[in-house]
Amino acid sequence: MQAQKSSVQGEANLAAIGAFVLIFAILFTIALMNAPVKATAQVTETLGSYLREVRTTALPFVAIVGLLAVGVAVAAAVVVRREWPDLTRRRALIAGYSFLAPYLLVTLTFTVGVILFALYIAFTKYEIYTEPTFVGLDNFAKALKSKQFLQSLHNVLWYAVIVTVAQTTIAIALAVLLNSPMRFKQFFRTVFYAPSVTSSVVITLIFVWLYLKTGYVNLLFSKVWELFGLHYKAIDWLGNPKGLIQLIVELFGGKIPSQQWYLRGPSVAWCCLMVQNIFTTAPTFMIMFLAALQDINPSLYEAASIDGANGWQQFWKITLPLLRPIVVLVLVLSTIGTLQIFDQVYLATAGGPLDTTVTPVYLVYTEALGKQGPIQMGYASAIAFILAILIFFFTFIQRRVIERGAEQY
Amino acid sequence: MKARWFSLMCALSVVALLVVACGPTPQPTEAPKPTVAAKPTEAAKPTEAAKPTEAAKPTEAAKPAEAKCPLAVEDGAVITFSGWGDETEQQIYRDSIERFKKVCPTVTVNYEPIPADFQTKLKAQMAGGTAPDVFYVDDQLMTAFGPTGQLLALDGYMAEAGVSRDDFIPALLTIFTLEGKTYGLPKDWGTLGLVYIPEVFDQAGVAYPTGEWTWDDLRAAARAIADKTDYGGFCQNADWARFAPWVFSNGGAYATDDLSKALLDTPQVKEMAQYVYDMKKEGSLVTAADVGASWCGEAIGKKLVGMTLEGGWMVNFMRQNYPDQKWAAVLIPKGPVTRADVIFTNAIGVNASTKYPRAAAAFTLYVTSRENQAEIVKTGFAYSTHPDQVDLVVDANDRAIAGGGVLSDSRVAYWGPNTGKINDVVSKALERVYLGDQTVDESFAQAQQEADAALKGQ
Numbered sequence: 001m002q003a004q005k006s007s008v009q010g011e012a013n014l015a016a017i018g019a020f021v022l023i024f025a026i027l028f029t030i031a032l033m034n035a036p037v038k039a040t041a042q043v044t045e046t047l048g049s050y051l052r053e054v055r056t057t058a059l060p061f062v063a064i065v066g067l068l069a070v071g072v073a074v075a076a077a078v079v080v081r082r083e084w085p086d087l088t089r090r091r092a093l094i095a096g097y098s099f100l101a102p103y104l105l106v107t108l109t110f111t112v113g114v115i116l117f118a119l120y121i122a123f124t125k126y127e128i129y130t131e132p133t134f135v136g137l138d139n140f141a142k143a144l145k146s147k148q149f150l151q152s153l154h155n156v157l158w159y160a161v162i163v164t165v166a167q168t169t170i171a172i173a174l175a176v177l178l179n180s181p182m183r184f185k186q187f188f189r190t191v192f193y194a195p196s197v198t199s200s201v202v203i204t205l206i207f208v209w210l211y212l213k214t215g216y217v218n219l220l221f222s223k224v225w226e227l228f229g230l231h232y233k234a235i236d237w238l239g240n241p242k243g244l245i246q247l248i249v250e251l252f253g254g255k256i257p258s259q260q261w262y263l264r265g266p267s268v269a270w271c272c273l274m275v276q277n278i279f280t281t282a283p284t285f286m287i288m289f290l291a292a293l294q295d296i297n298p299s300l301y302e303a304a305s306i307d308g309a310n311g312w313q314q315f316w317k318i319t320l321p322l323l324r325p326i327v328v329l330v331l332v333l334s335t336i337g338t339l340q341i342f343d344q345v346y347l348a349t350a351g352g353p354l355d356t357t358v359t360p361v362y363l364v365y366t367e368a369l370g371k372q373g374p375i376q377m378g379y380a381s382a383i384a385f386i387l388a389i390l391i392f393f394f395t396f397i398q399r400r401v402i403e404r405g406a407e408q409y
Numbered sequence: 410m411k412a413r414w415f416s417l418m419c420a421l422s423v424v425a426l427l428v429v430a431c432g433p434t435p436q437p438t439e440a441p442k443p444t445v446a447a448k449p450t451e452a453a454k455p456t457e458a459a460k461p462t463e464a465a466k467p468t469e470a471a472k473p474a475e476a477k478c479p480l481a482v483e484d485g486a487v488i489t490f491s492g493w494g495d496e497t498e499q500q501i502y503r504d505s506i507e508r509f510k511k512v513c514p515t516v517t518v519n520y521e522p523i524p525a526d527f528q529t530k531l532k533a534q535m536a537g538g539t540a541p542d543v544f545y546v547d548d549q550l551m552t553a554f555g556p557t558g559q560l561l562a563l564d565g566y567m568a569e570a571g572v573s574r575d576d577f578i579p580a581l582l583t584i585f586t587l588e589g590k591t592y593g594l595p596k597d598w599g600t601l602g603l604v605y606i607p608e609v610f611d612q613a614g615v616a617y618p619t620g621e622w623t624w625d626d627l628r629a630a631a632r633a634i635a636d637k638t639d640y641g642g643f644c645q646n647a648d649w650a651r652f653a654p655w656v657f658s659n660g661g662a663y664a665t666d667d668l669s670k671a672l673l674d675t676p677q678v679k680e681m682a683q684y685v686y687d688m689k690k691e692g693s694l695v696t697a698a699d700v701g702a703s704w705c706g707e708a709i710g711k712k713l714v715g716m717t718l719e720g721g722w723m724v725n726f727m728r729q730n731y732p733d734q735k736w737a738a739v740l741i742p743k744g745p746v747t748r749a750d751v752i753f754t755n756a757i758g759v760n761a762s763t764k765y766p767r768a769a770a771a772f773t774l775y776v777t778s779r780e781n782q783a784e785i786v787k788t789g790f791a792y793s794t795h796p797d798q799v800d801l802v803v804d805a806n807d808r809a810i811a812g813g814g815v816l817s818d819s820r821v822a823y824w825g826p827n828t829g830k831i832n833d834v835v836s837k838a839l840e841r842v843y844l845g846d847q848t849v850d851e852s853f854a855q856a857q858q859e860a861d862a863a864l865k866g867q
Contacts, residue, residue, distance in 0.1 A: 129553075
């Protein structure tokens, strides 16, 4: 009995050591694959030349990730040692992780590894073709001192606030509308959803044409103005850097000087891109709300109408509260999506006019690829991490605020 | 009610989409393709059974006696050549490769053009070790590859082939020289001239521009056109490139030659910015967007303005898109100090990690040689980078524009690795002035600060 127990224990120890070695080996290989090295043809030619390069340029990275790998491997070994003696749990452990392995390996290599790489790079000066040199927090300091980066944050915050609120509201309105008994419901559902399934590149190009000075938006306005006998002066929508607040102030004869750009509000060009984004993404969220609406028990409405509640009251007291989980989801997804906006900017305005449509992700693109100067991978990574922290922060706050008081329903 | 409103909106947007889709978007017509002159004819092949002994060396006879490979190349060299460009440009380089094959028959050249996002793709390829052996180099790629050792210095091969830096127009080598070494040979160049529509001048009753013009003449004519006709006078966007000749002709520059300091907050720059802004205020200068064009060249094509500053690309652009619109060009106008133009140029460079450096260098030397460039000039596609070949330009308008490039005060708007940022700062400063958002003094004082920071790499 005693001997049997100790042999089981020995087996468990052996398995734990095996797990440790295996997991450490996998993680360390991933670390090597993601090590920041001078990636020239000579370096990547053979395994030997690559490892030599890692030894000379990327030791700190490999050491840090190696330590992390030891931690994870030890944790895994402890679990294996505990679970091993119990046959069912051992089997569950092995089967579970075997099924997970393909996904885990891909994620670890191409997501976690790359994120660690980028995090490391954010603290270095790195031009891809040269070795990364450690510069501490310089890149972060440079970003926070750069007017262009601050302006990109300013832009993207306006964007997130306006677009998130507008598209969530529109999505709920559309969903409620389409959920009510009406004719041609299927048709409208398809039509409303069409912009969301169309490629954002195509939609952006169409909007660029619509917004041209000689485009249809101006044509429409001039026709409407003509109806009232007024002369309409065509606006260069995507080329207009004037801020909304600035325009209002100027209407009353005031002026916001160029130095106080942060008081000017989102520019006309930026608002045009907002309209486009609302148009494209609202239907996606509409589908989510529609699904959630169909889950609401009709007897609730029946009971409410017997109690004398009108449609408006039913919407505020039944529909909206029951949609709360989806609202949280939509707000979070929308905030993340809007803070990361890139494609529309890249295609429609390239950050202009006067940087009023520049966004952090667009800056990451220009700096990482050296569009206007030397390649600055480290600086670009630092911007990316500041943005990631910001997104994390907003998501956290939103969940806190909206989920508070959710219990009362 | 609401539903009806939405259905109306839907119908409207569908109609708008249809109208846009069917609208008259200018379709660039297919470029006239130069015929392939250098194709080896099938007849030359010794297919006749009567002379089997000759079969071993059939191509020797076809080779011209005087043409010889610029360098002795590696055996069995296979090199890849890559550049941007539309179908016209690709054909020109395919023809160049054919000519190269005649002088260096042992080298195989694979041409892999990358028409869009060339620089991005090349940087990625270089990082992955799959970059081509020979490729176009512009200031952006020079900045990324030059200081990091990704380009092969060509001076040794140039000496061996008997090619000297003095063979090229001096201003063109500025960008591609680093610490006294040459990392790219200029393949072509461009500059700006005064492009105008004679018909508009006739309507306004103004004499046609000449090569003797000054900016004052330009302004007077632009004002007359704006006043007396429905066309815009002179088209110029808030753009560093079109503004550069104004500044250079006033003895100014965007930065000092040693790149220690920006020169934007100087009278030379600000006087000209004020001049341009005054023109805008009085209505003699319009932007492309003002008249509903995407760029000023298009404004000429659509006959929306009388004049603009554009380059040799107008020849093919007008031929392909607006063949019926008559236009002409003269030398860039003279400024208060001198007559000077801005030069744009690109080079061909060699990947430092190429397997066949000699073959790659030989190809670069041949493509940029007098012999090959004389052929390219004939197509009207680009100017030769050799000063003695500038008058080979065929088209009269094009020749007038090209004249600006060989003026002694003309220069490249290159300000070191951060050129892109500095030029962008200038464009933005002009844009603020154009908008009336800031005065010239305010705007260029701010630009000076931004450009100084950019020069320091901040």
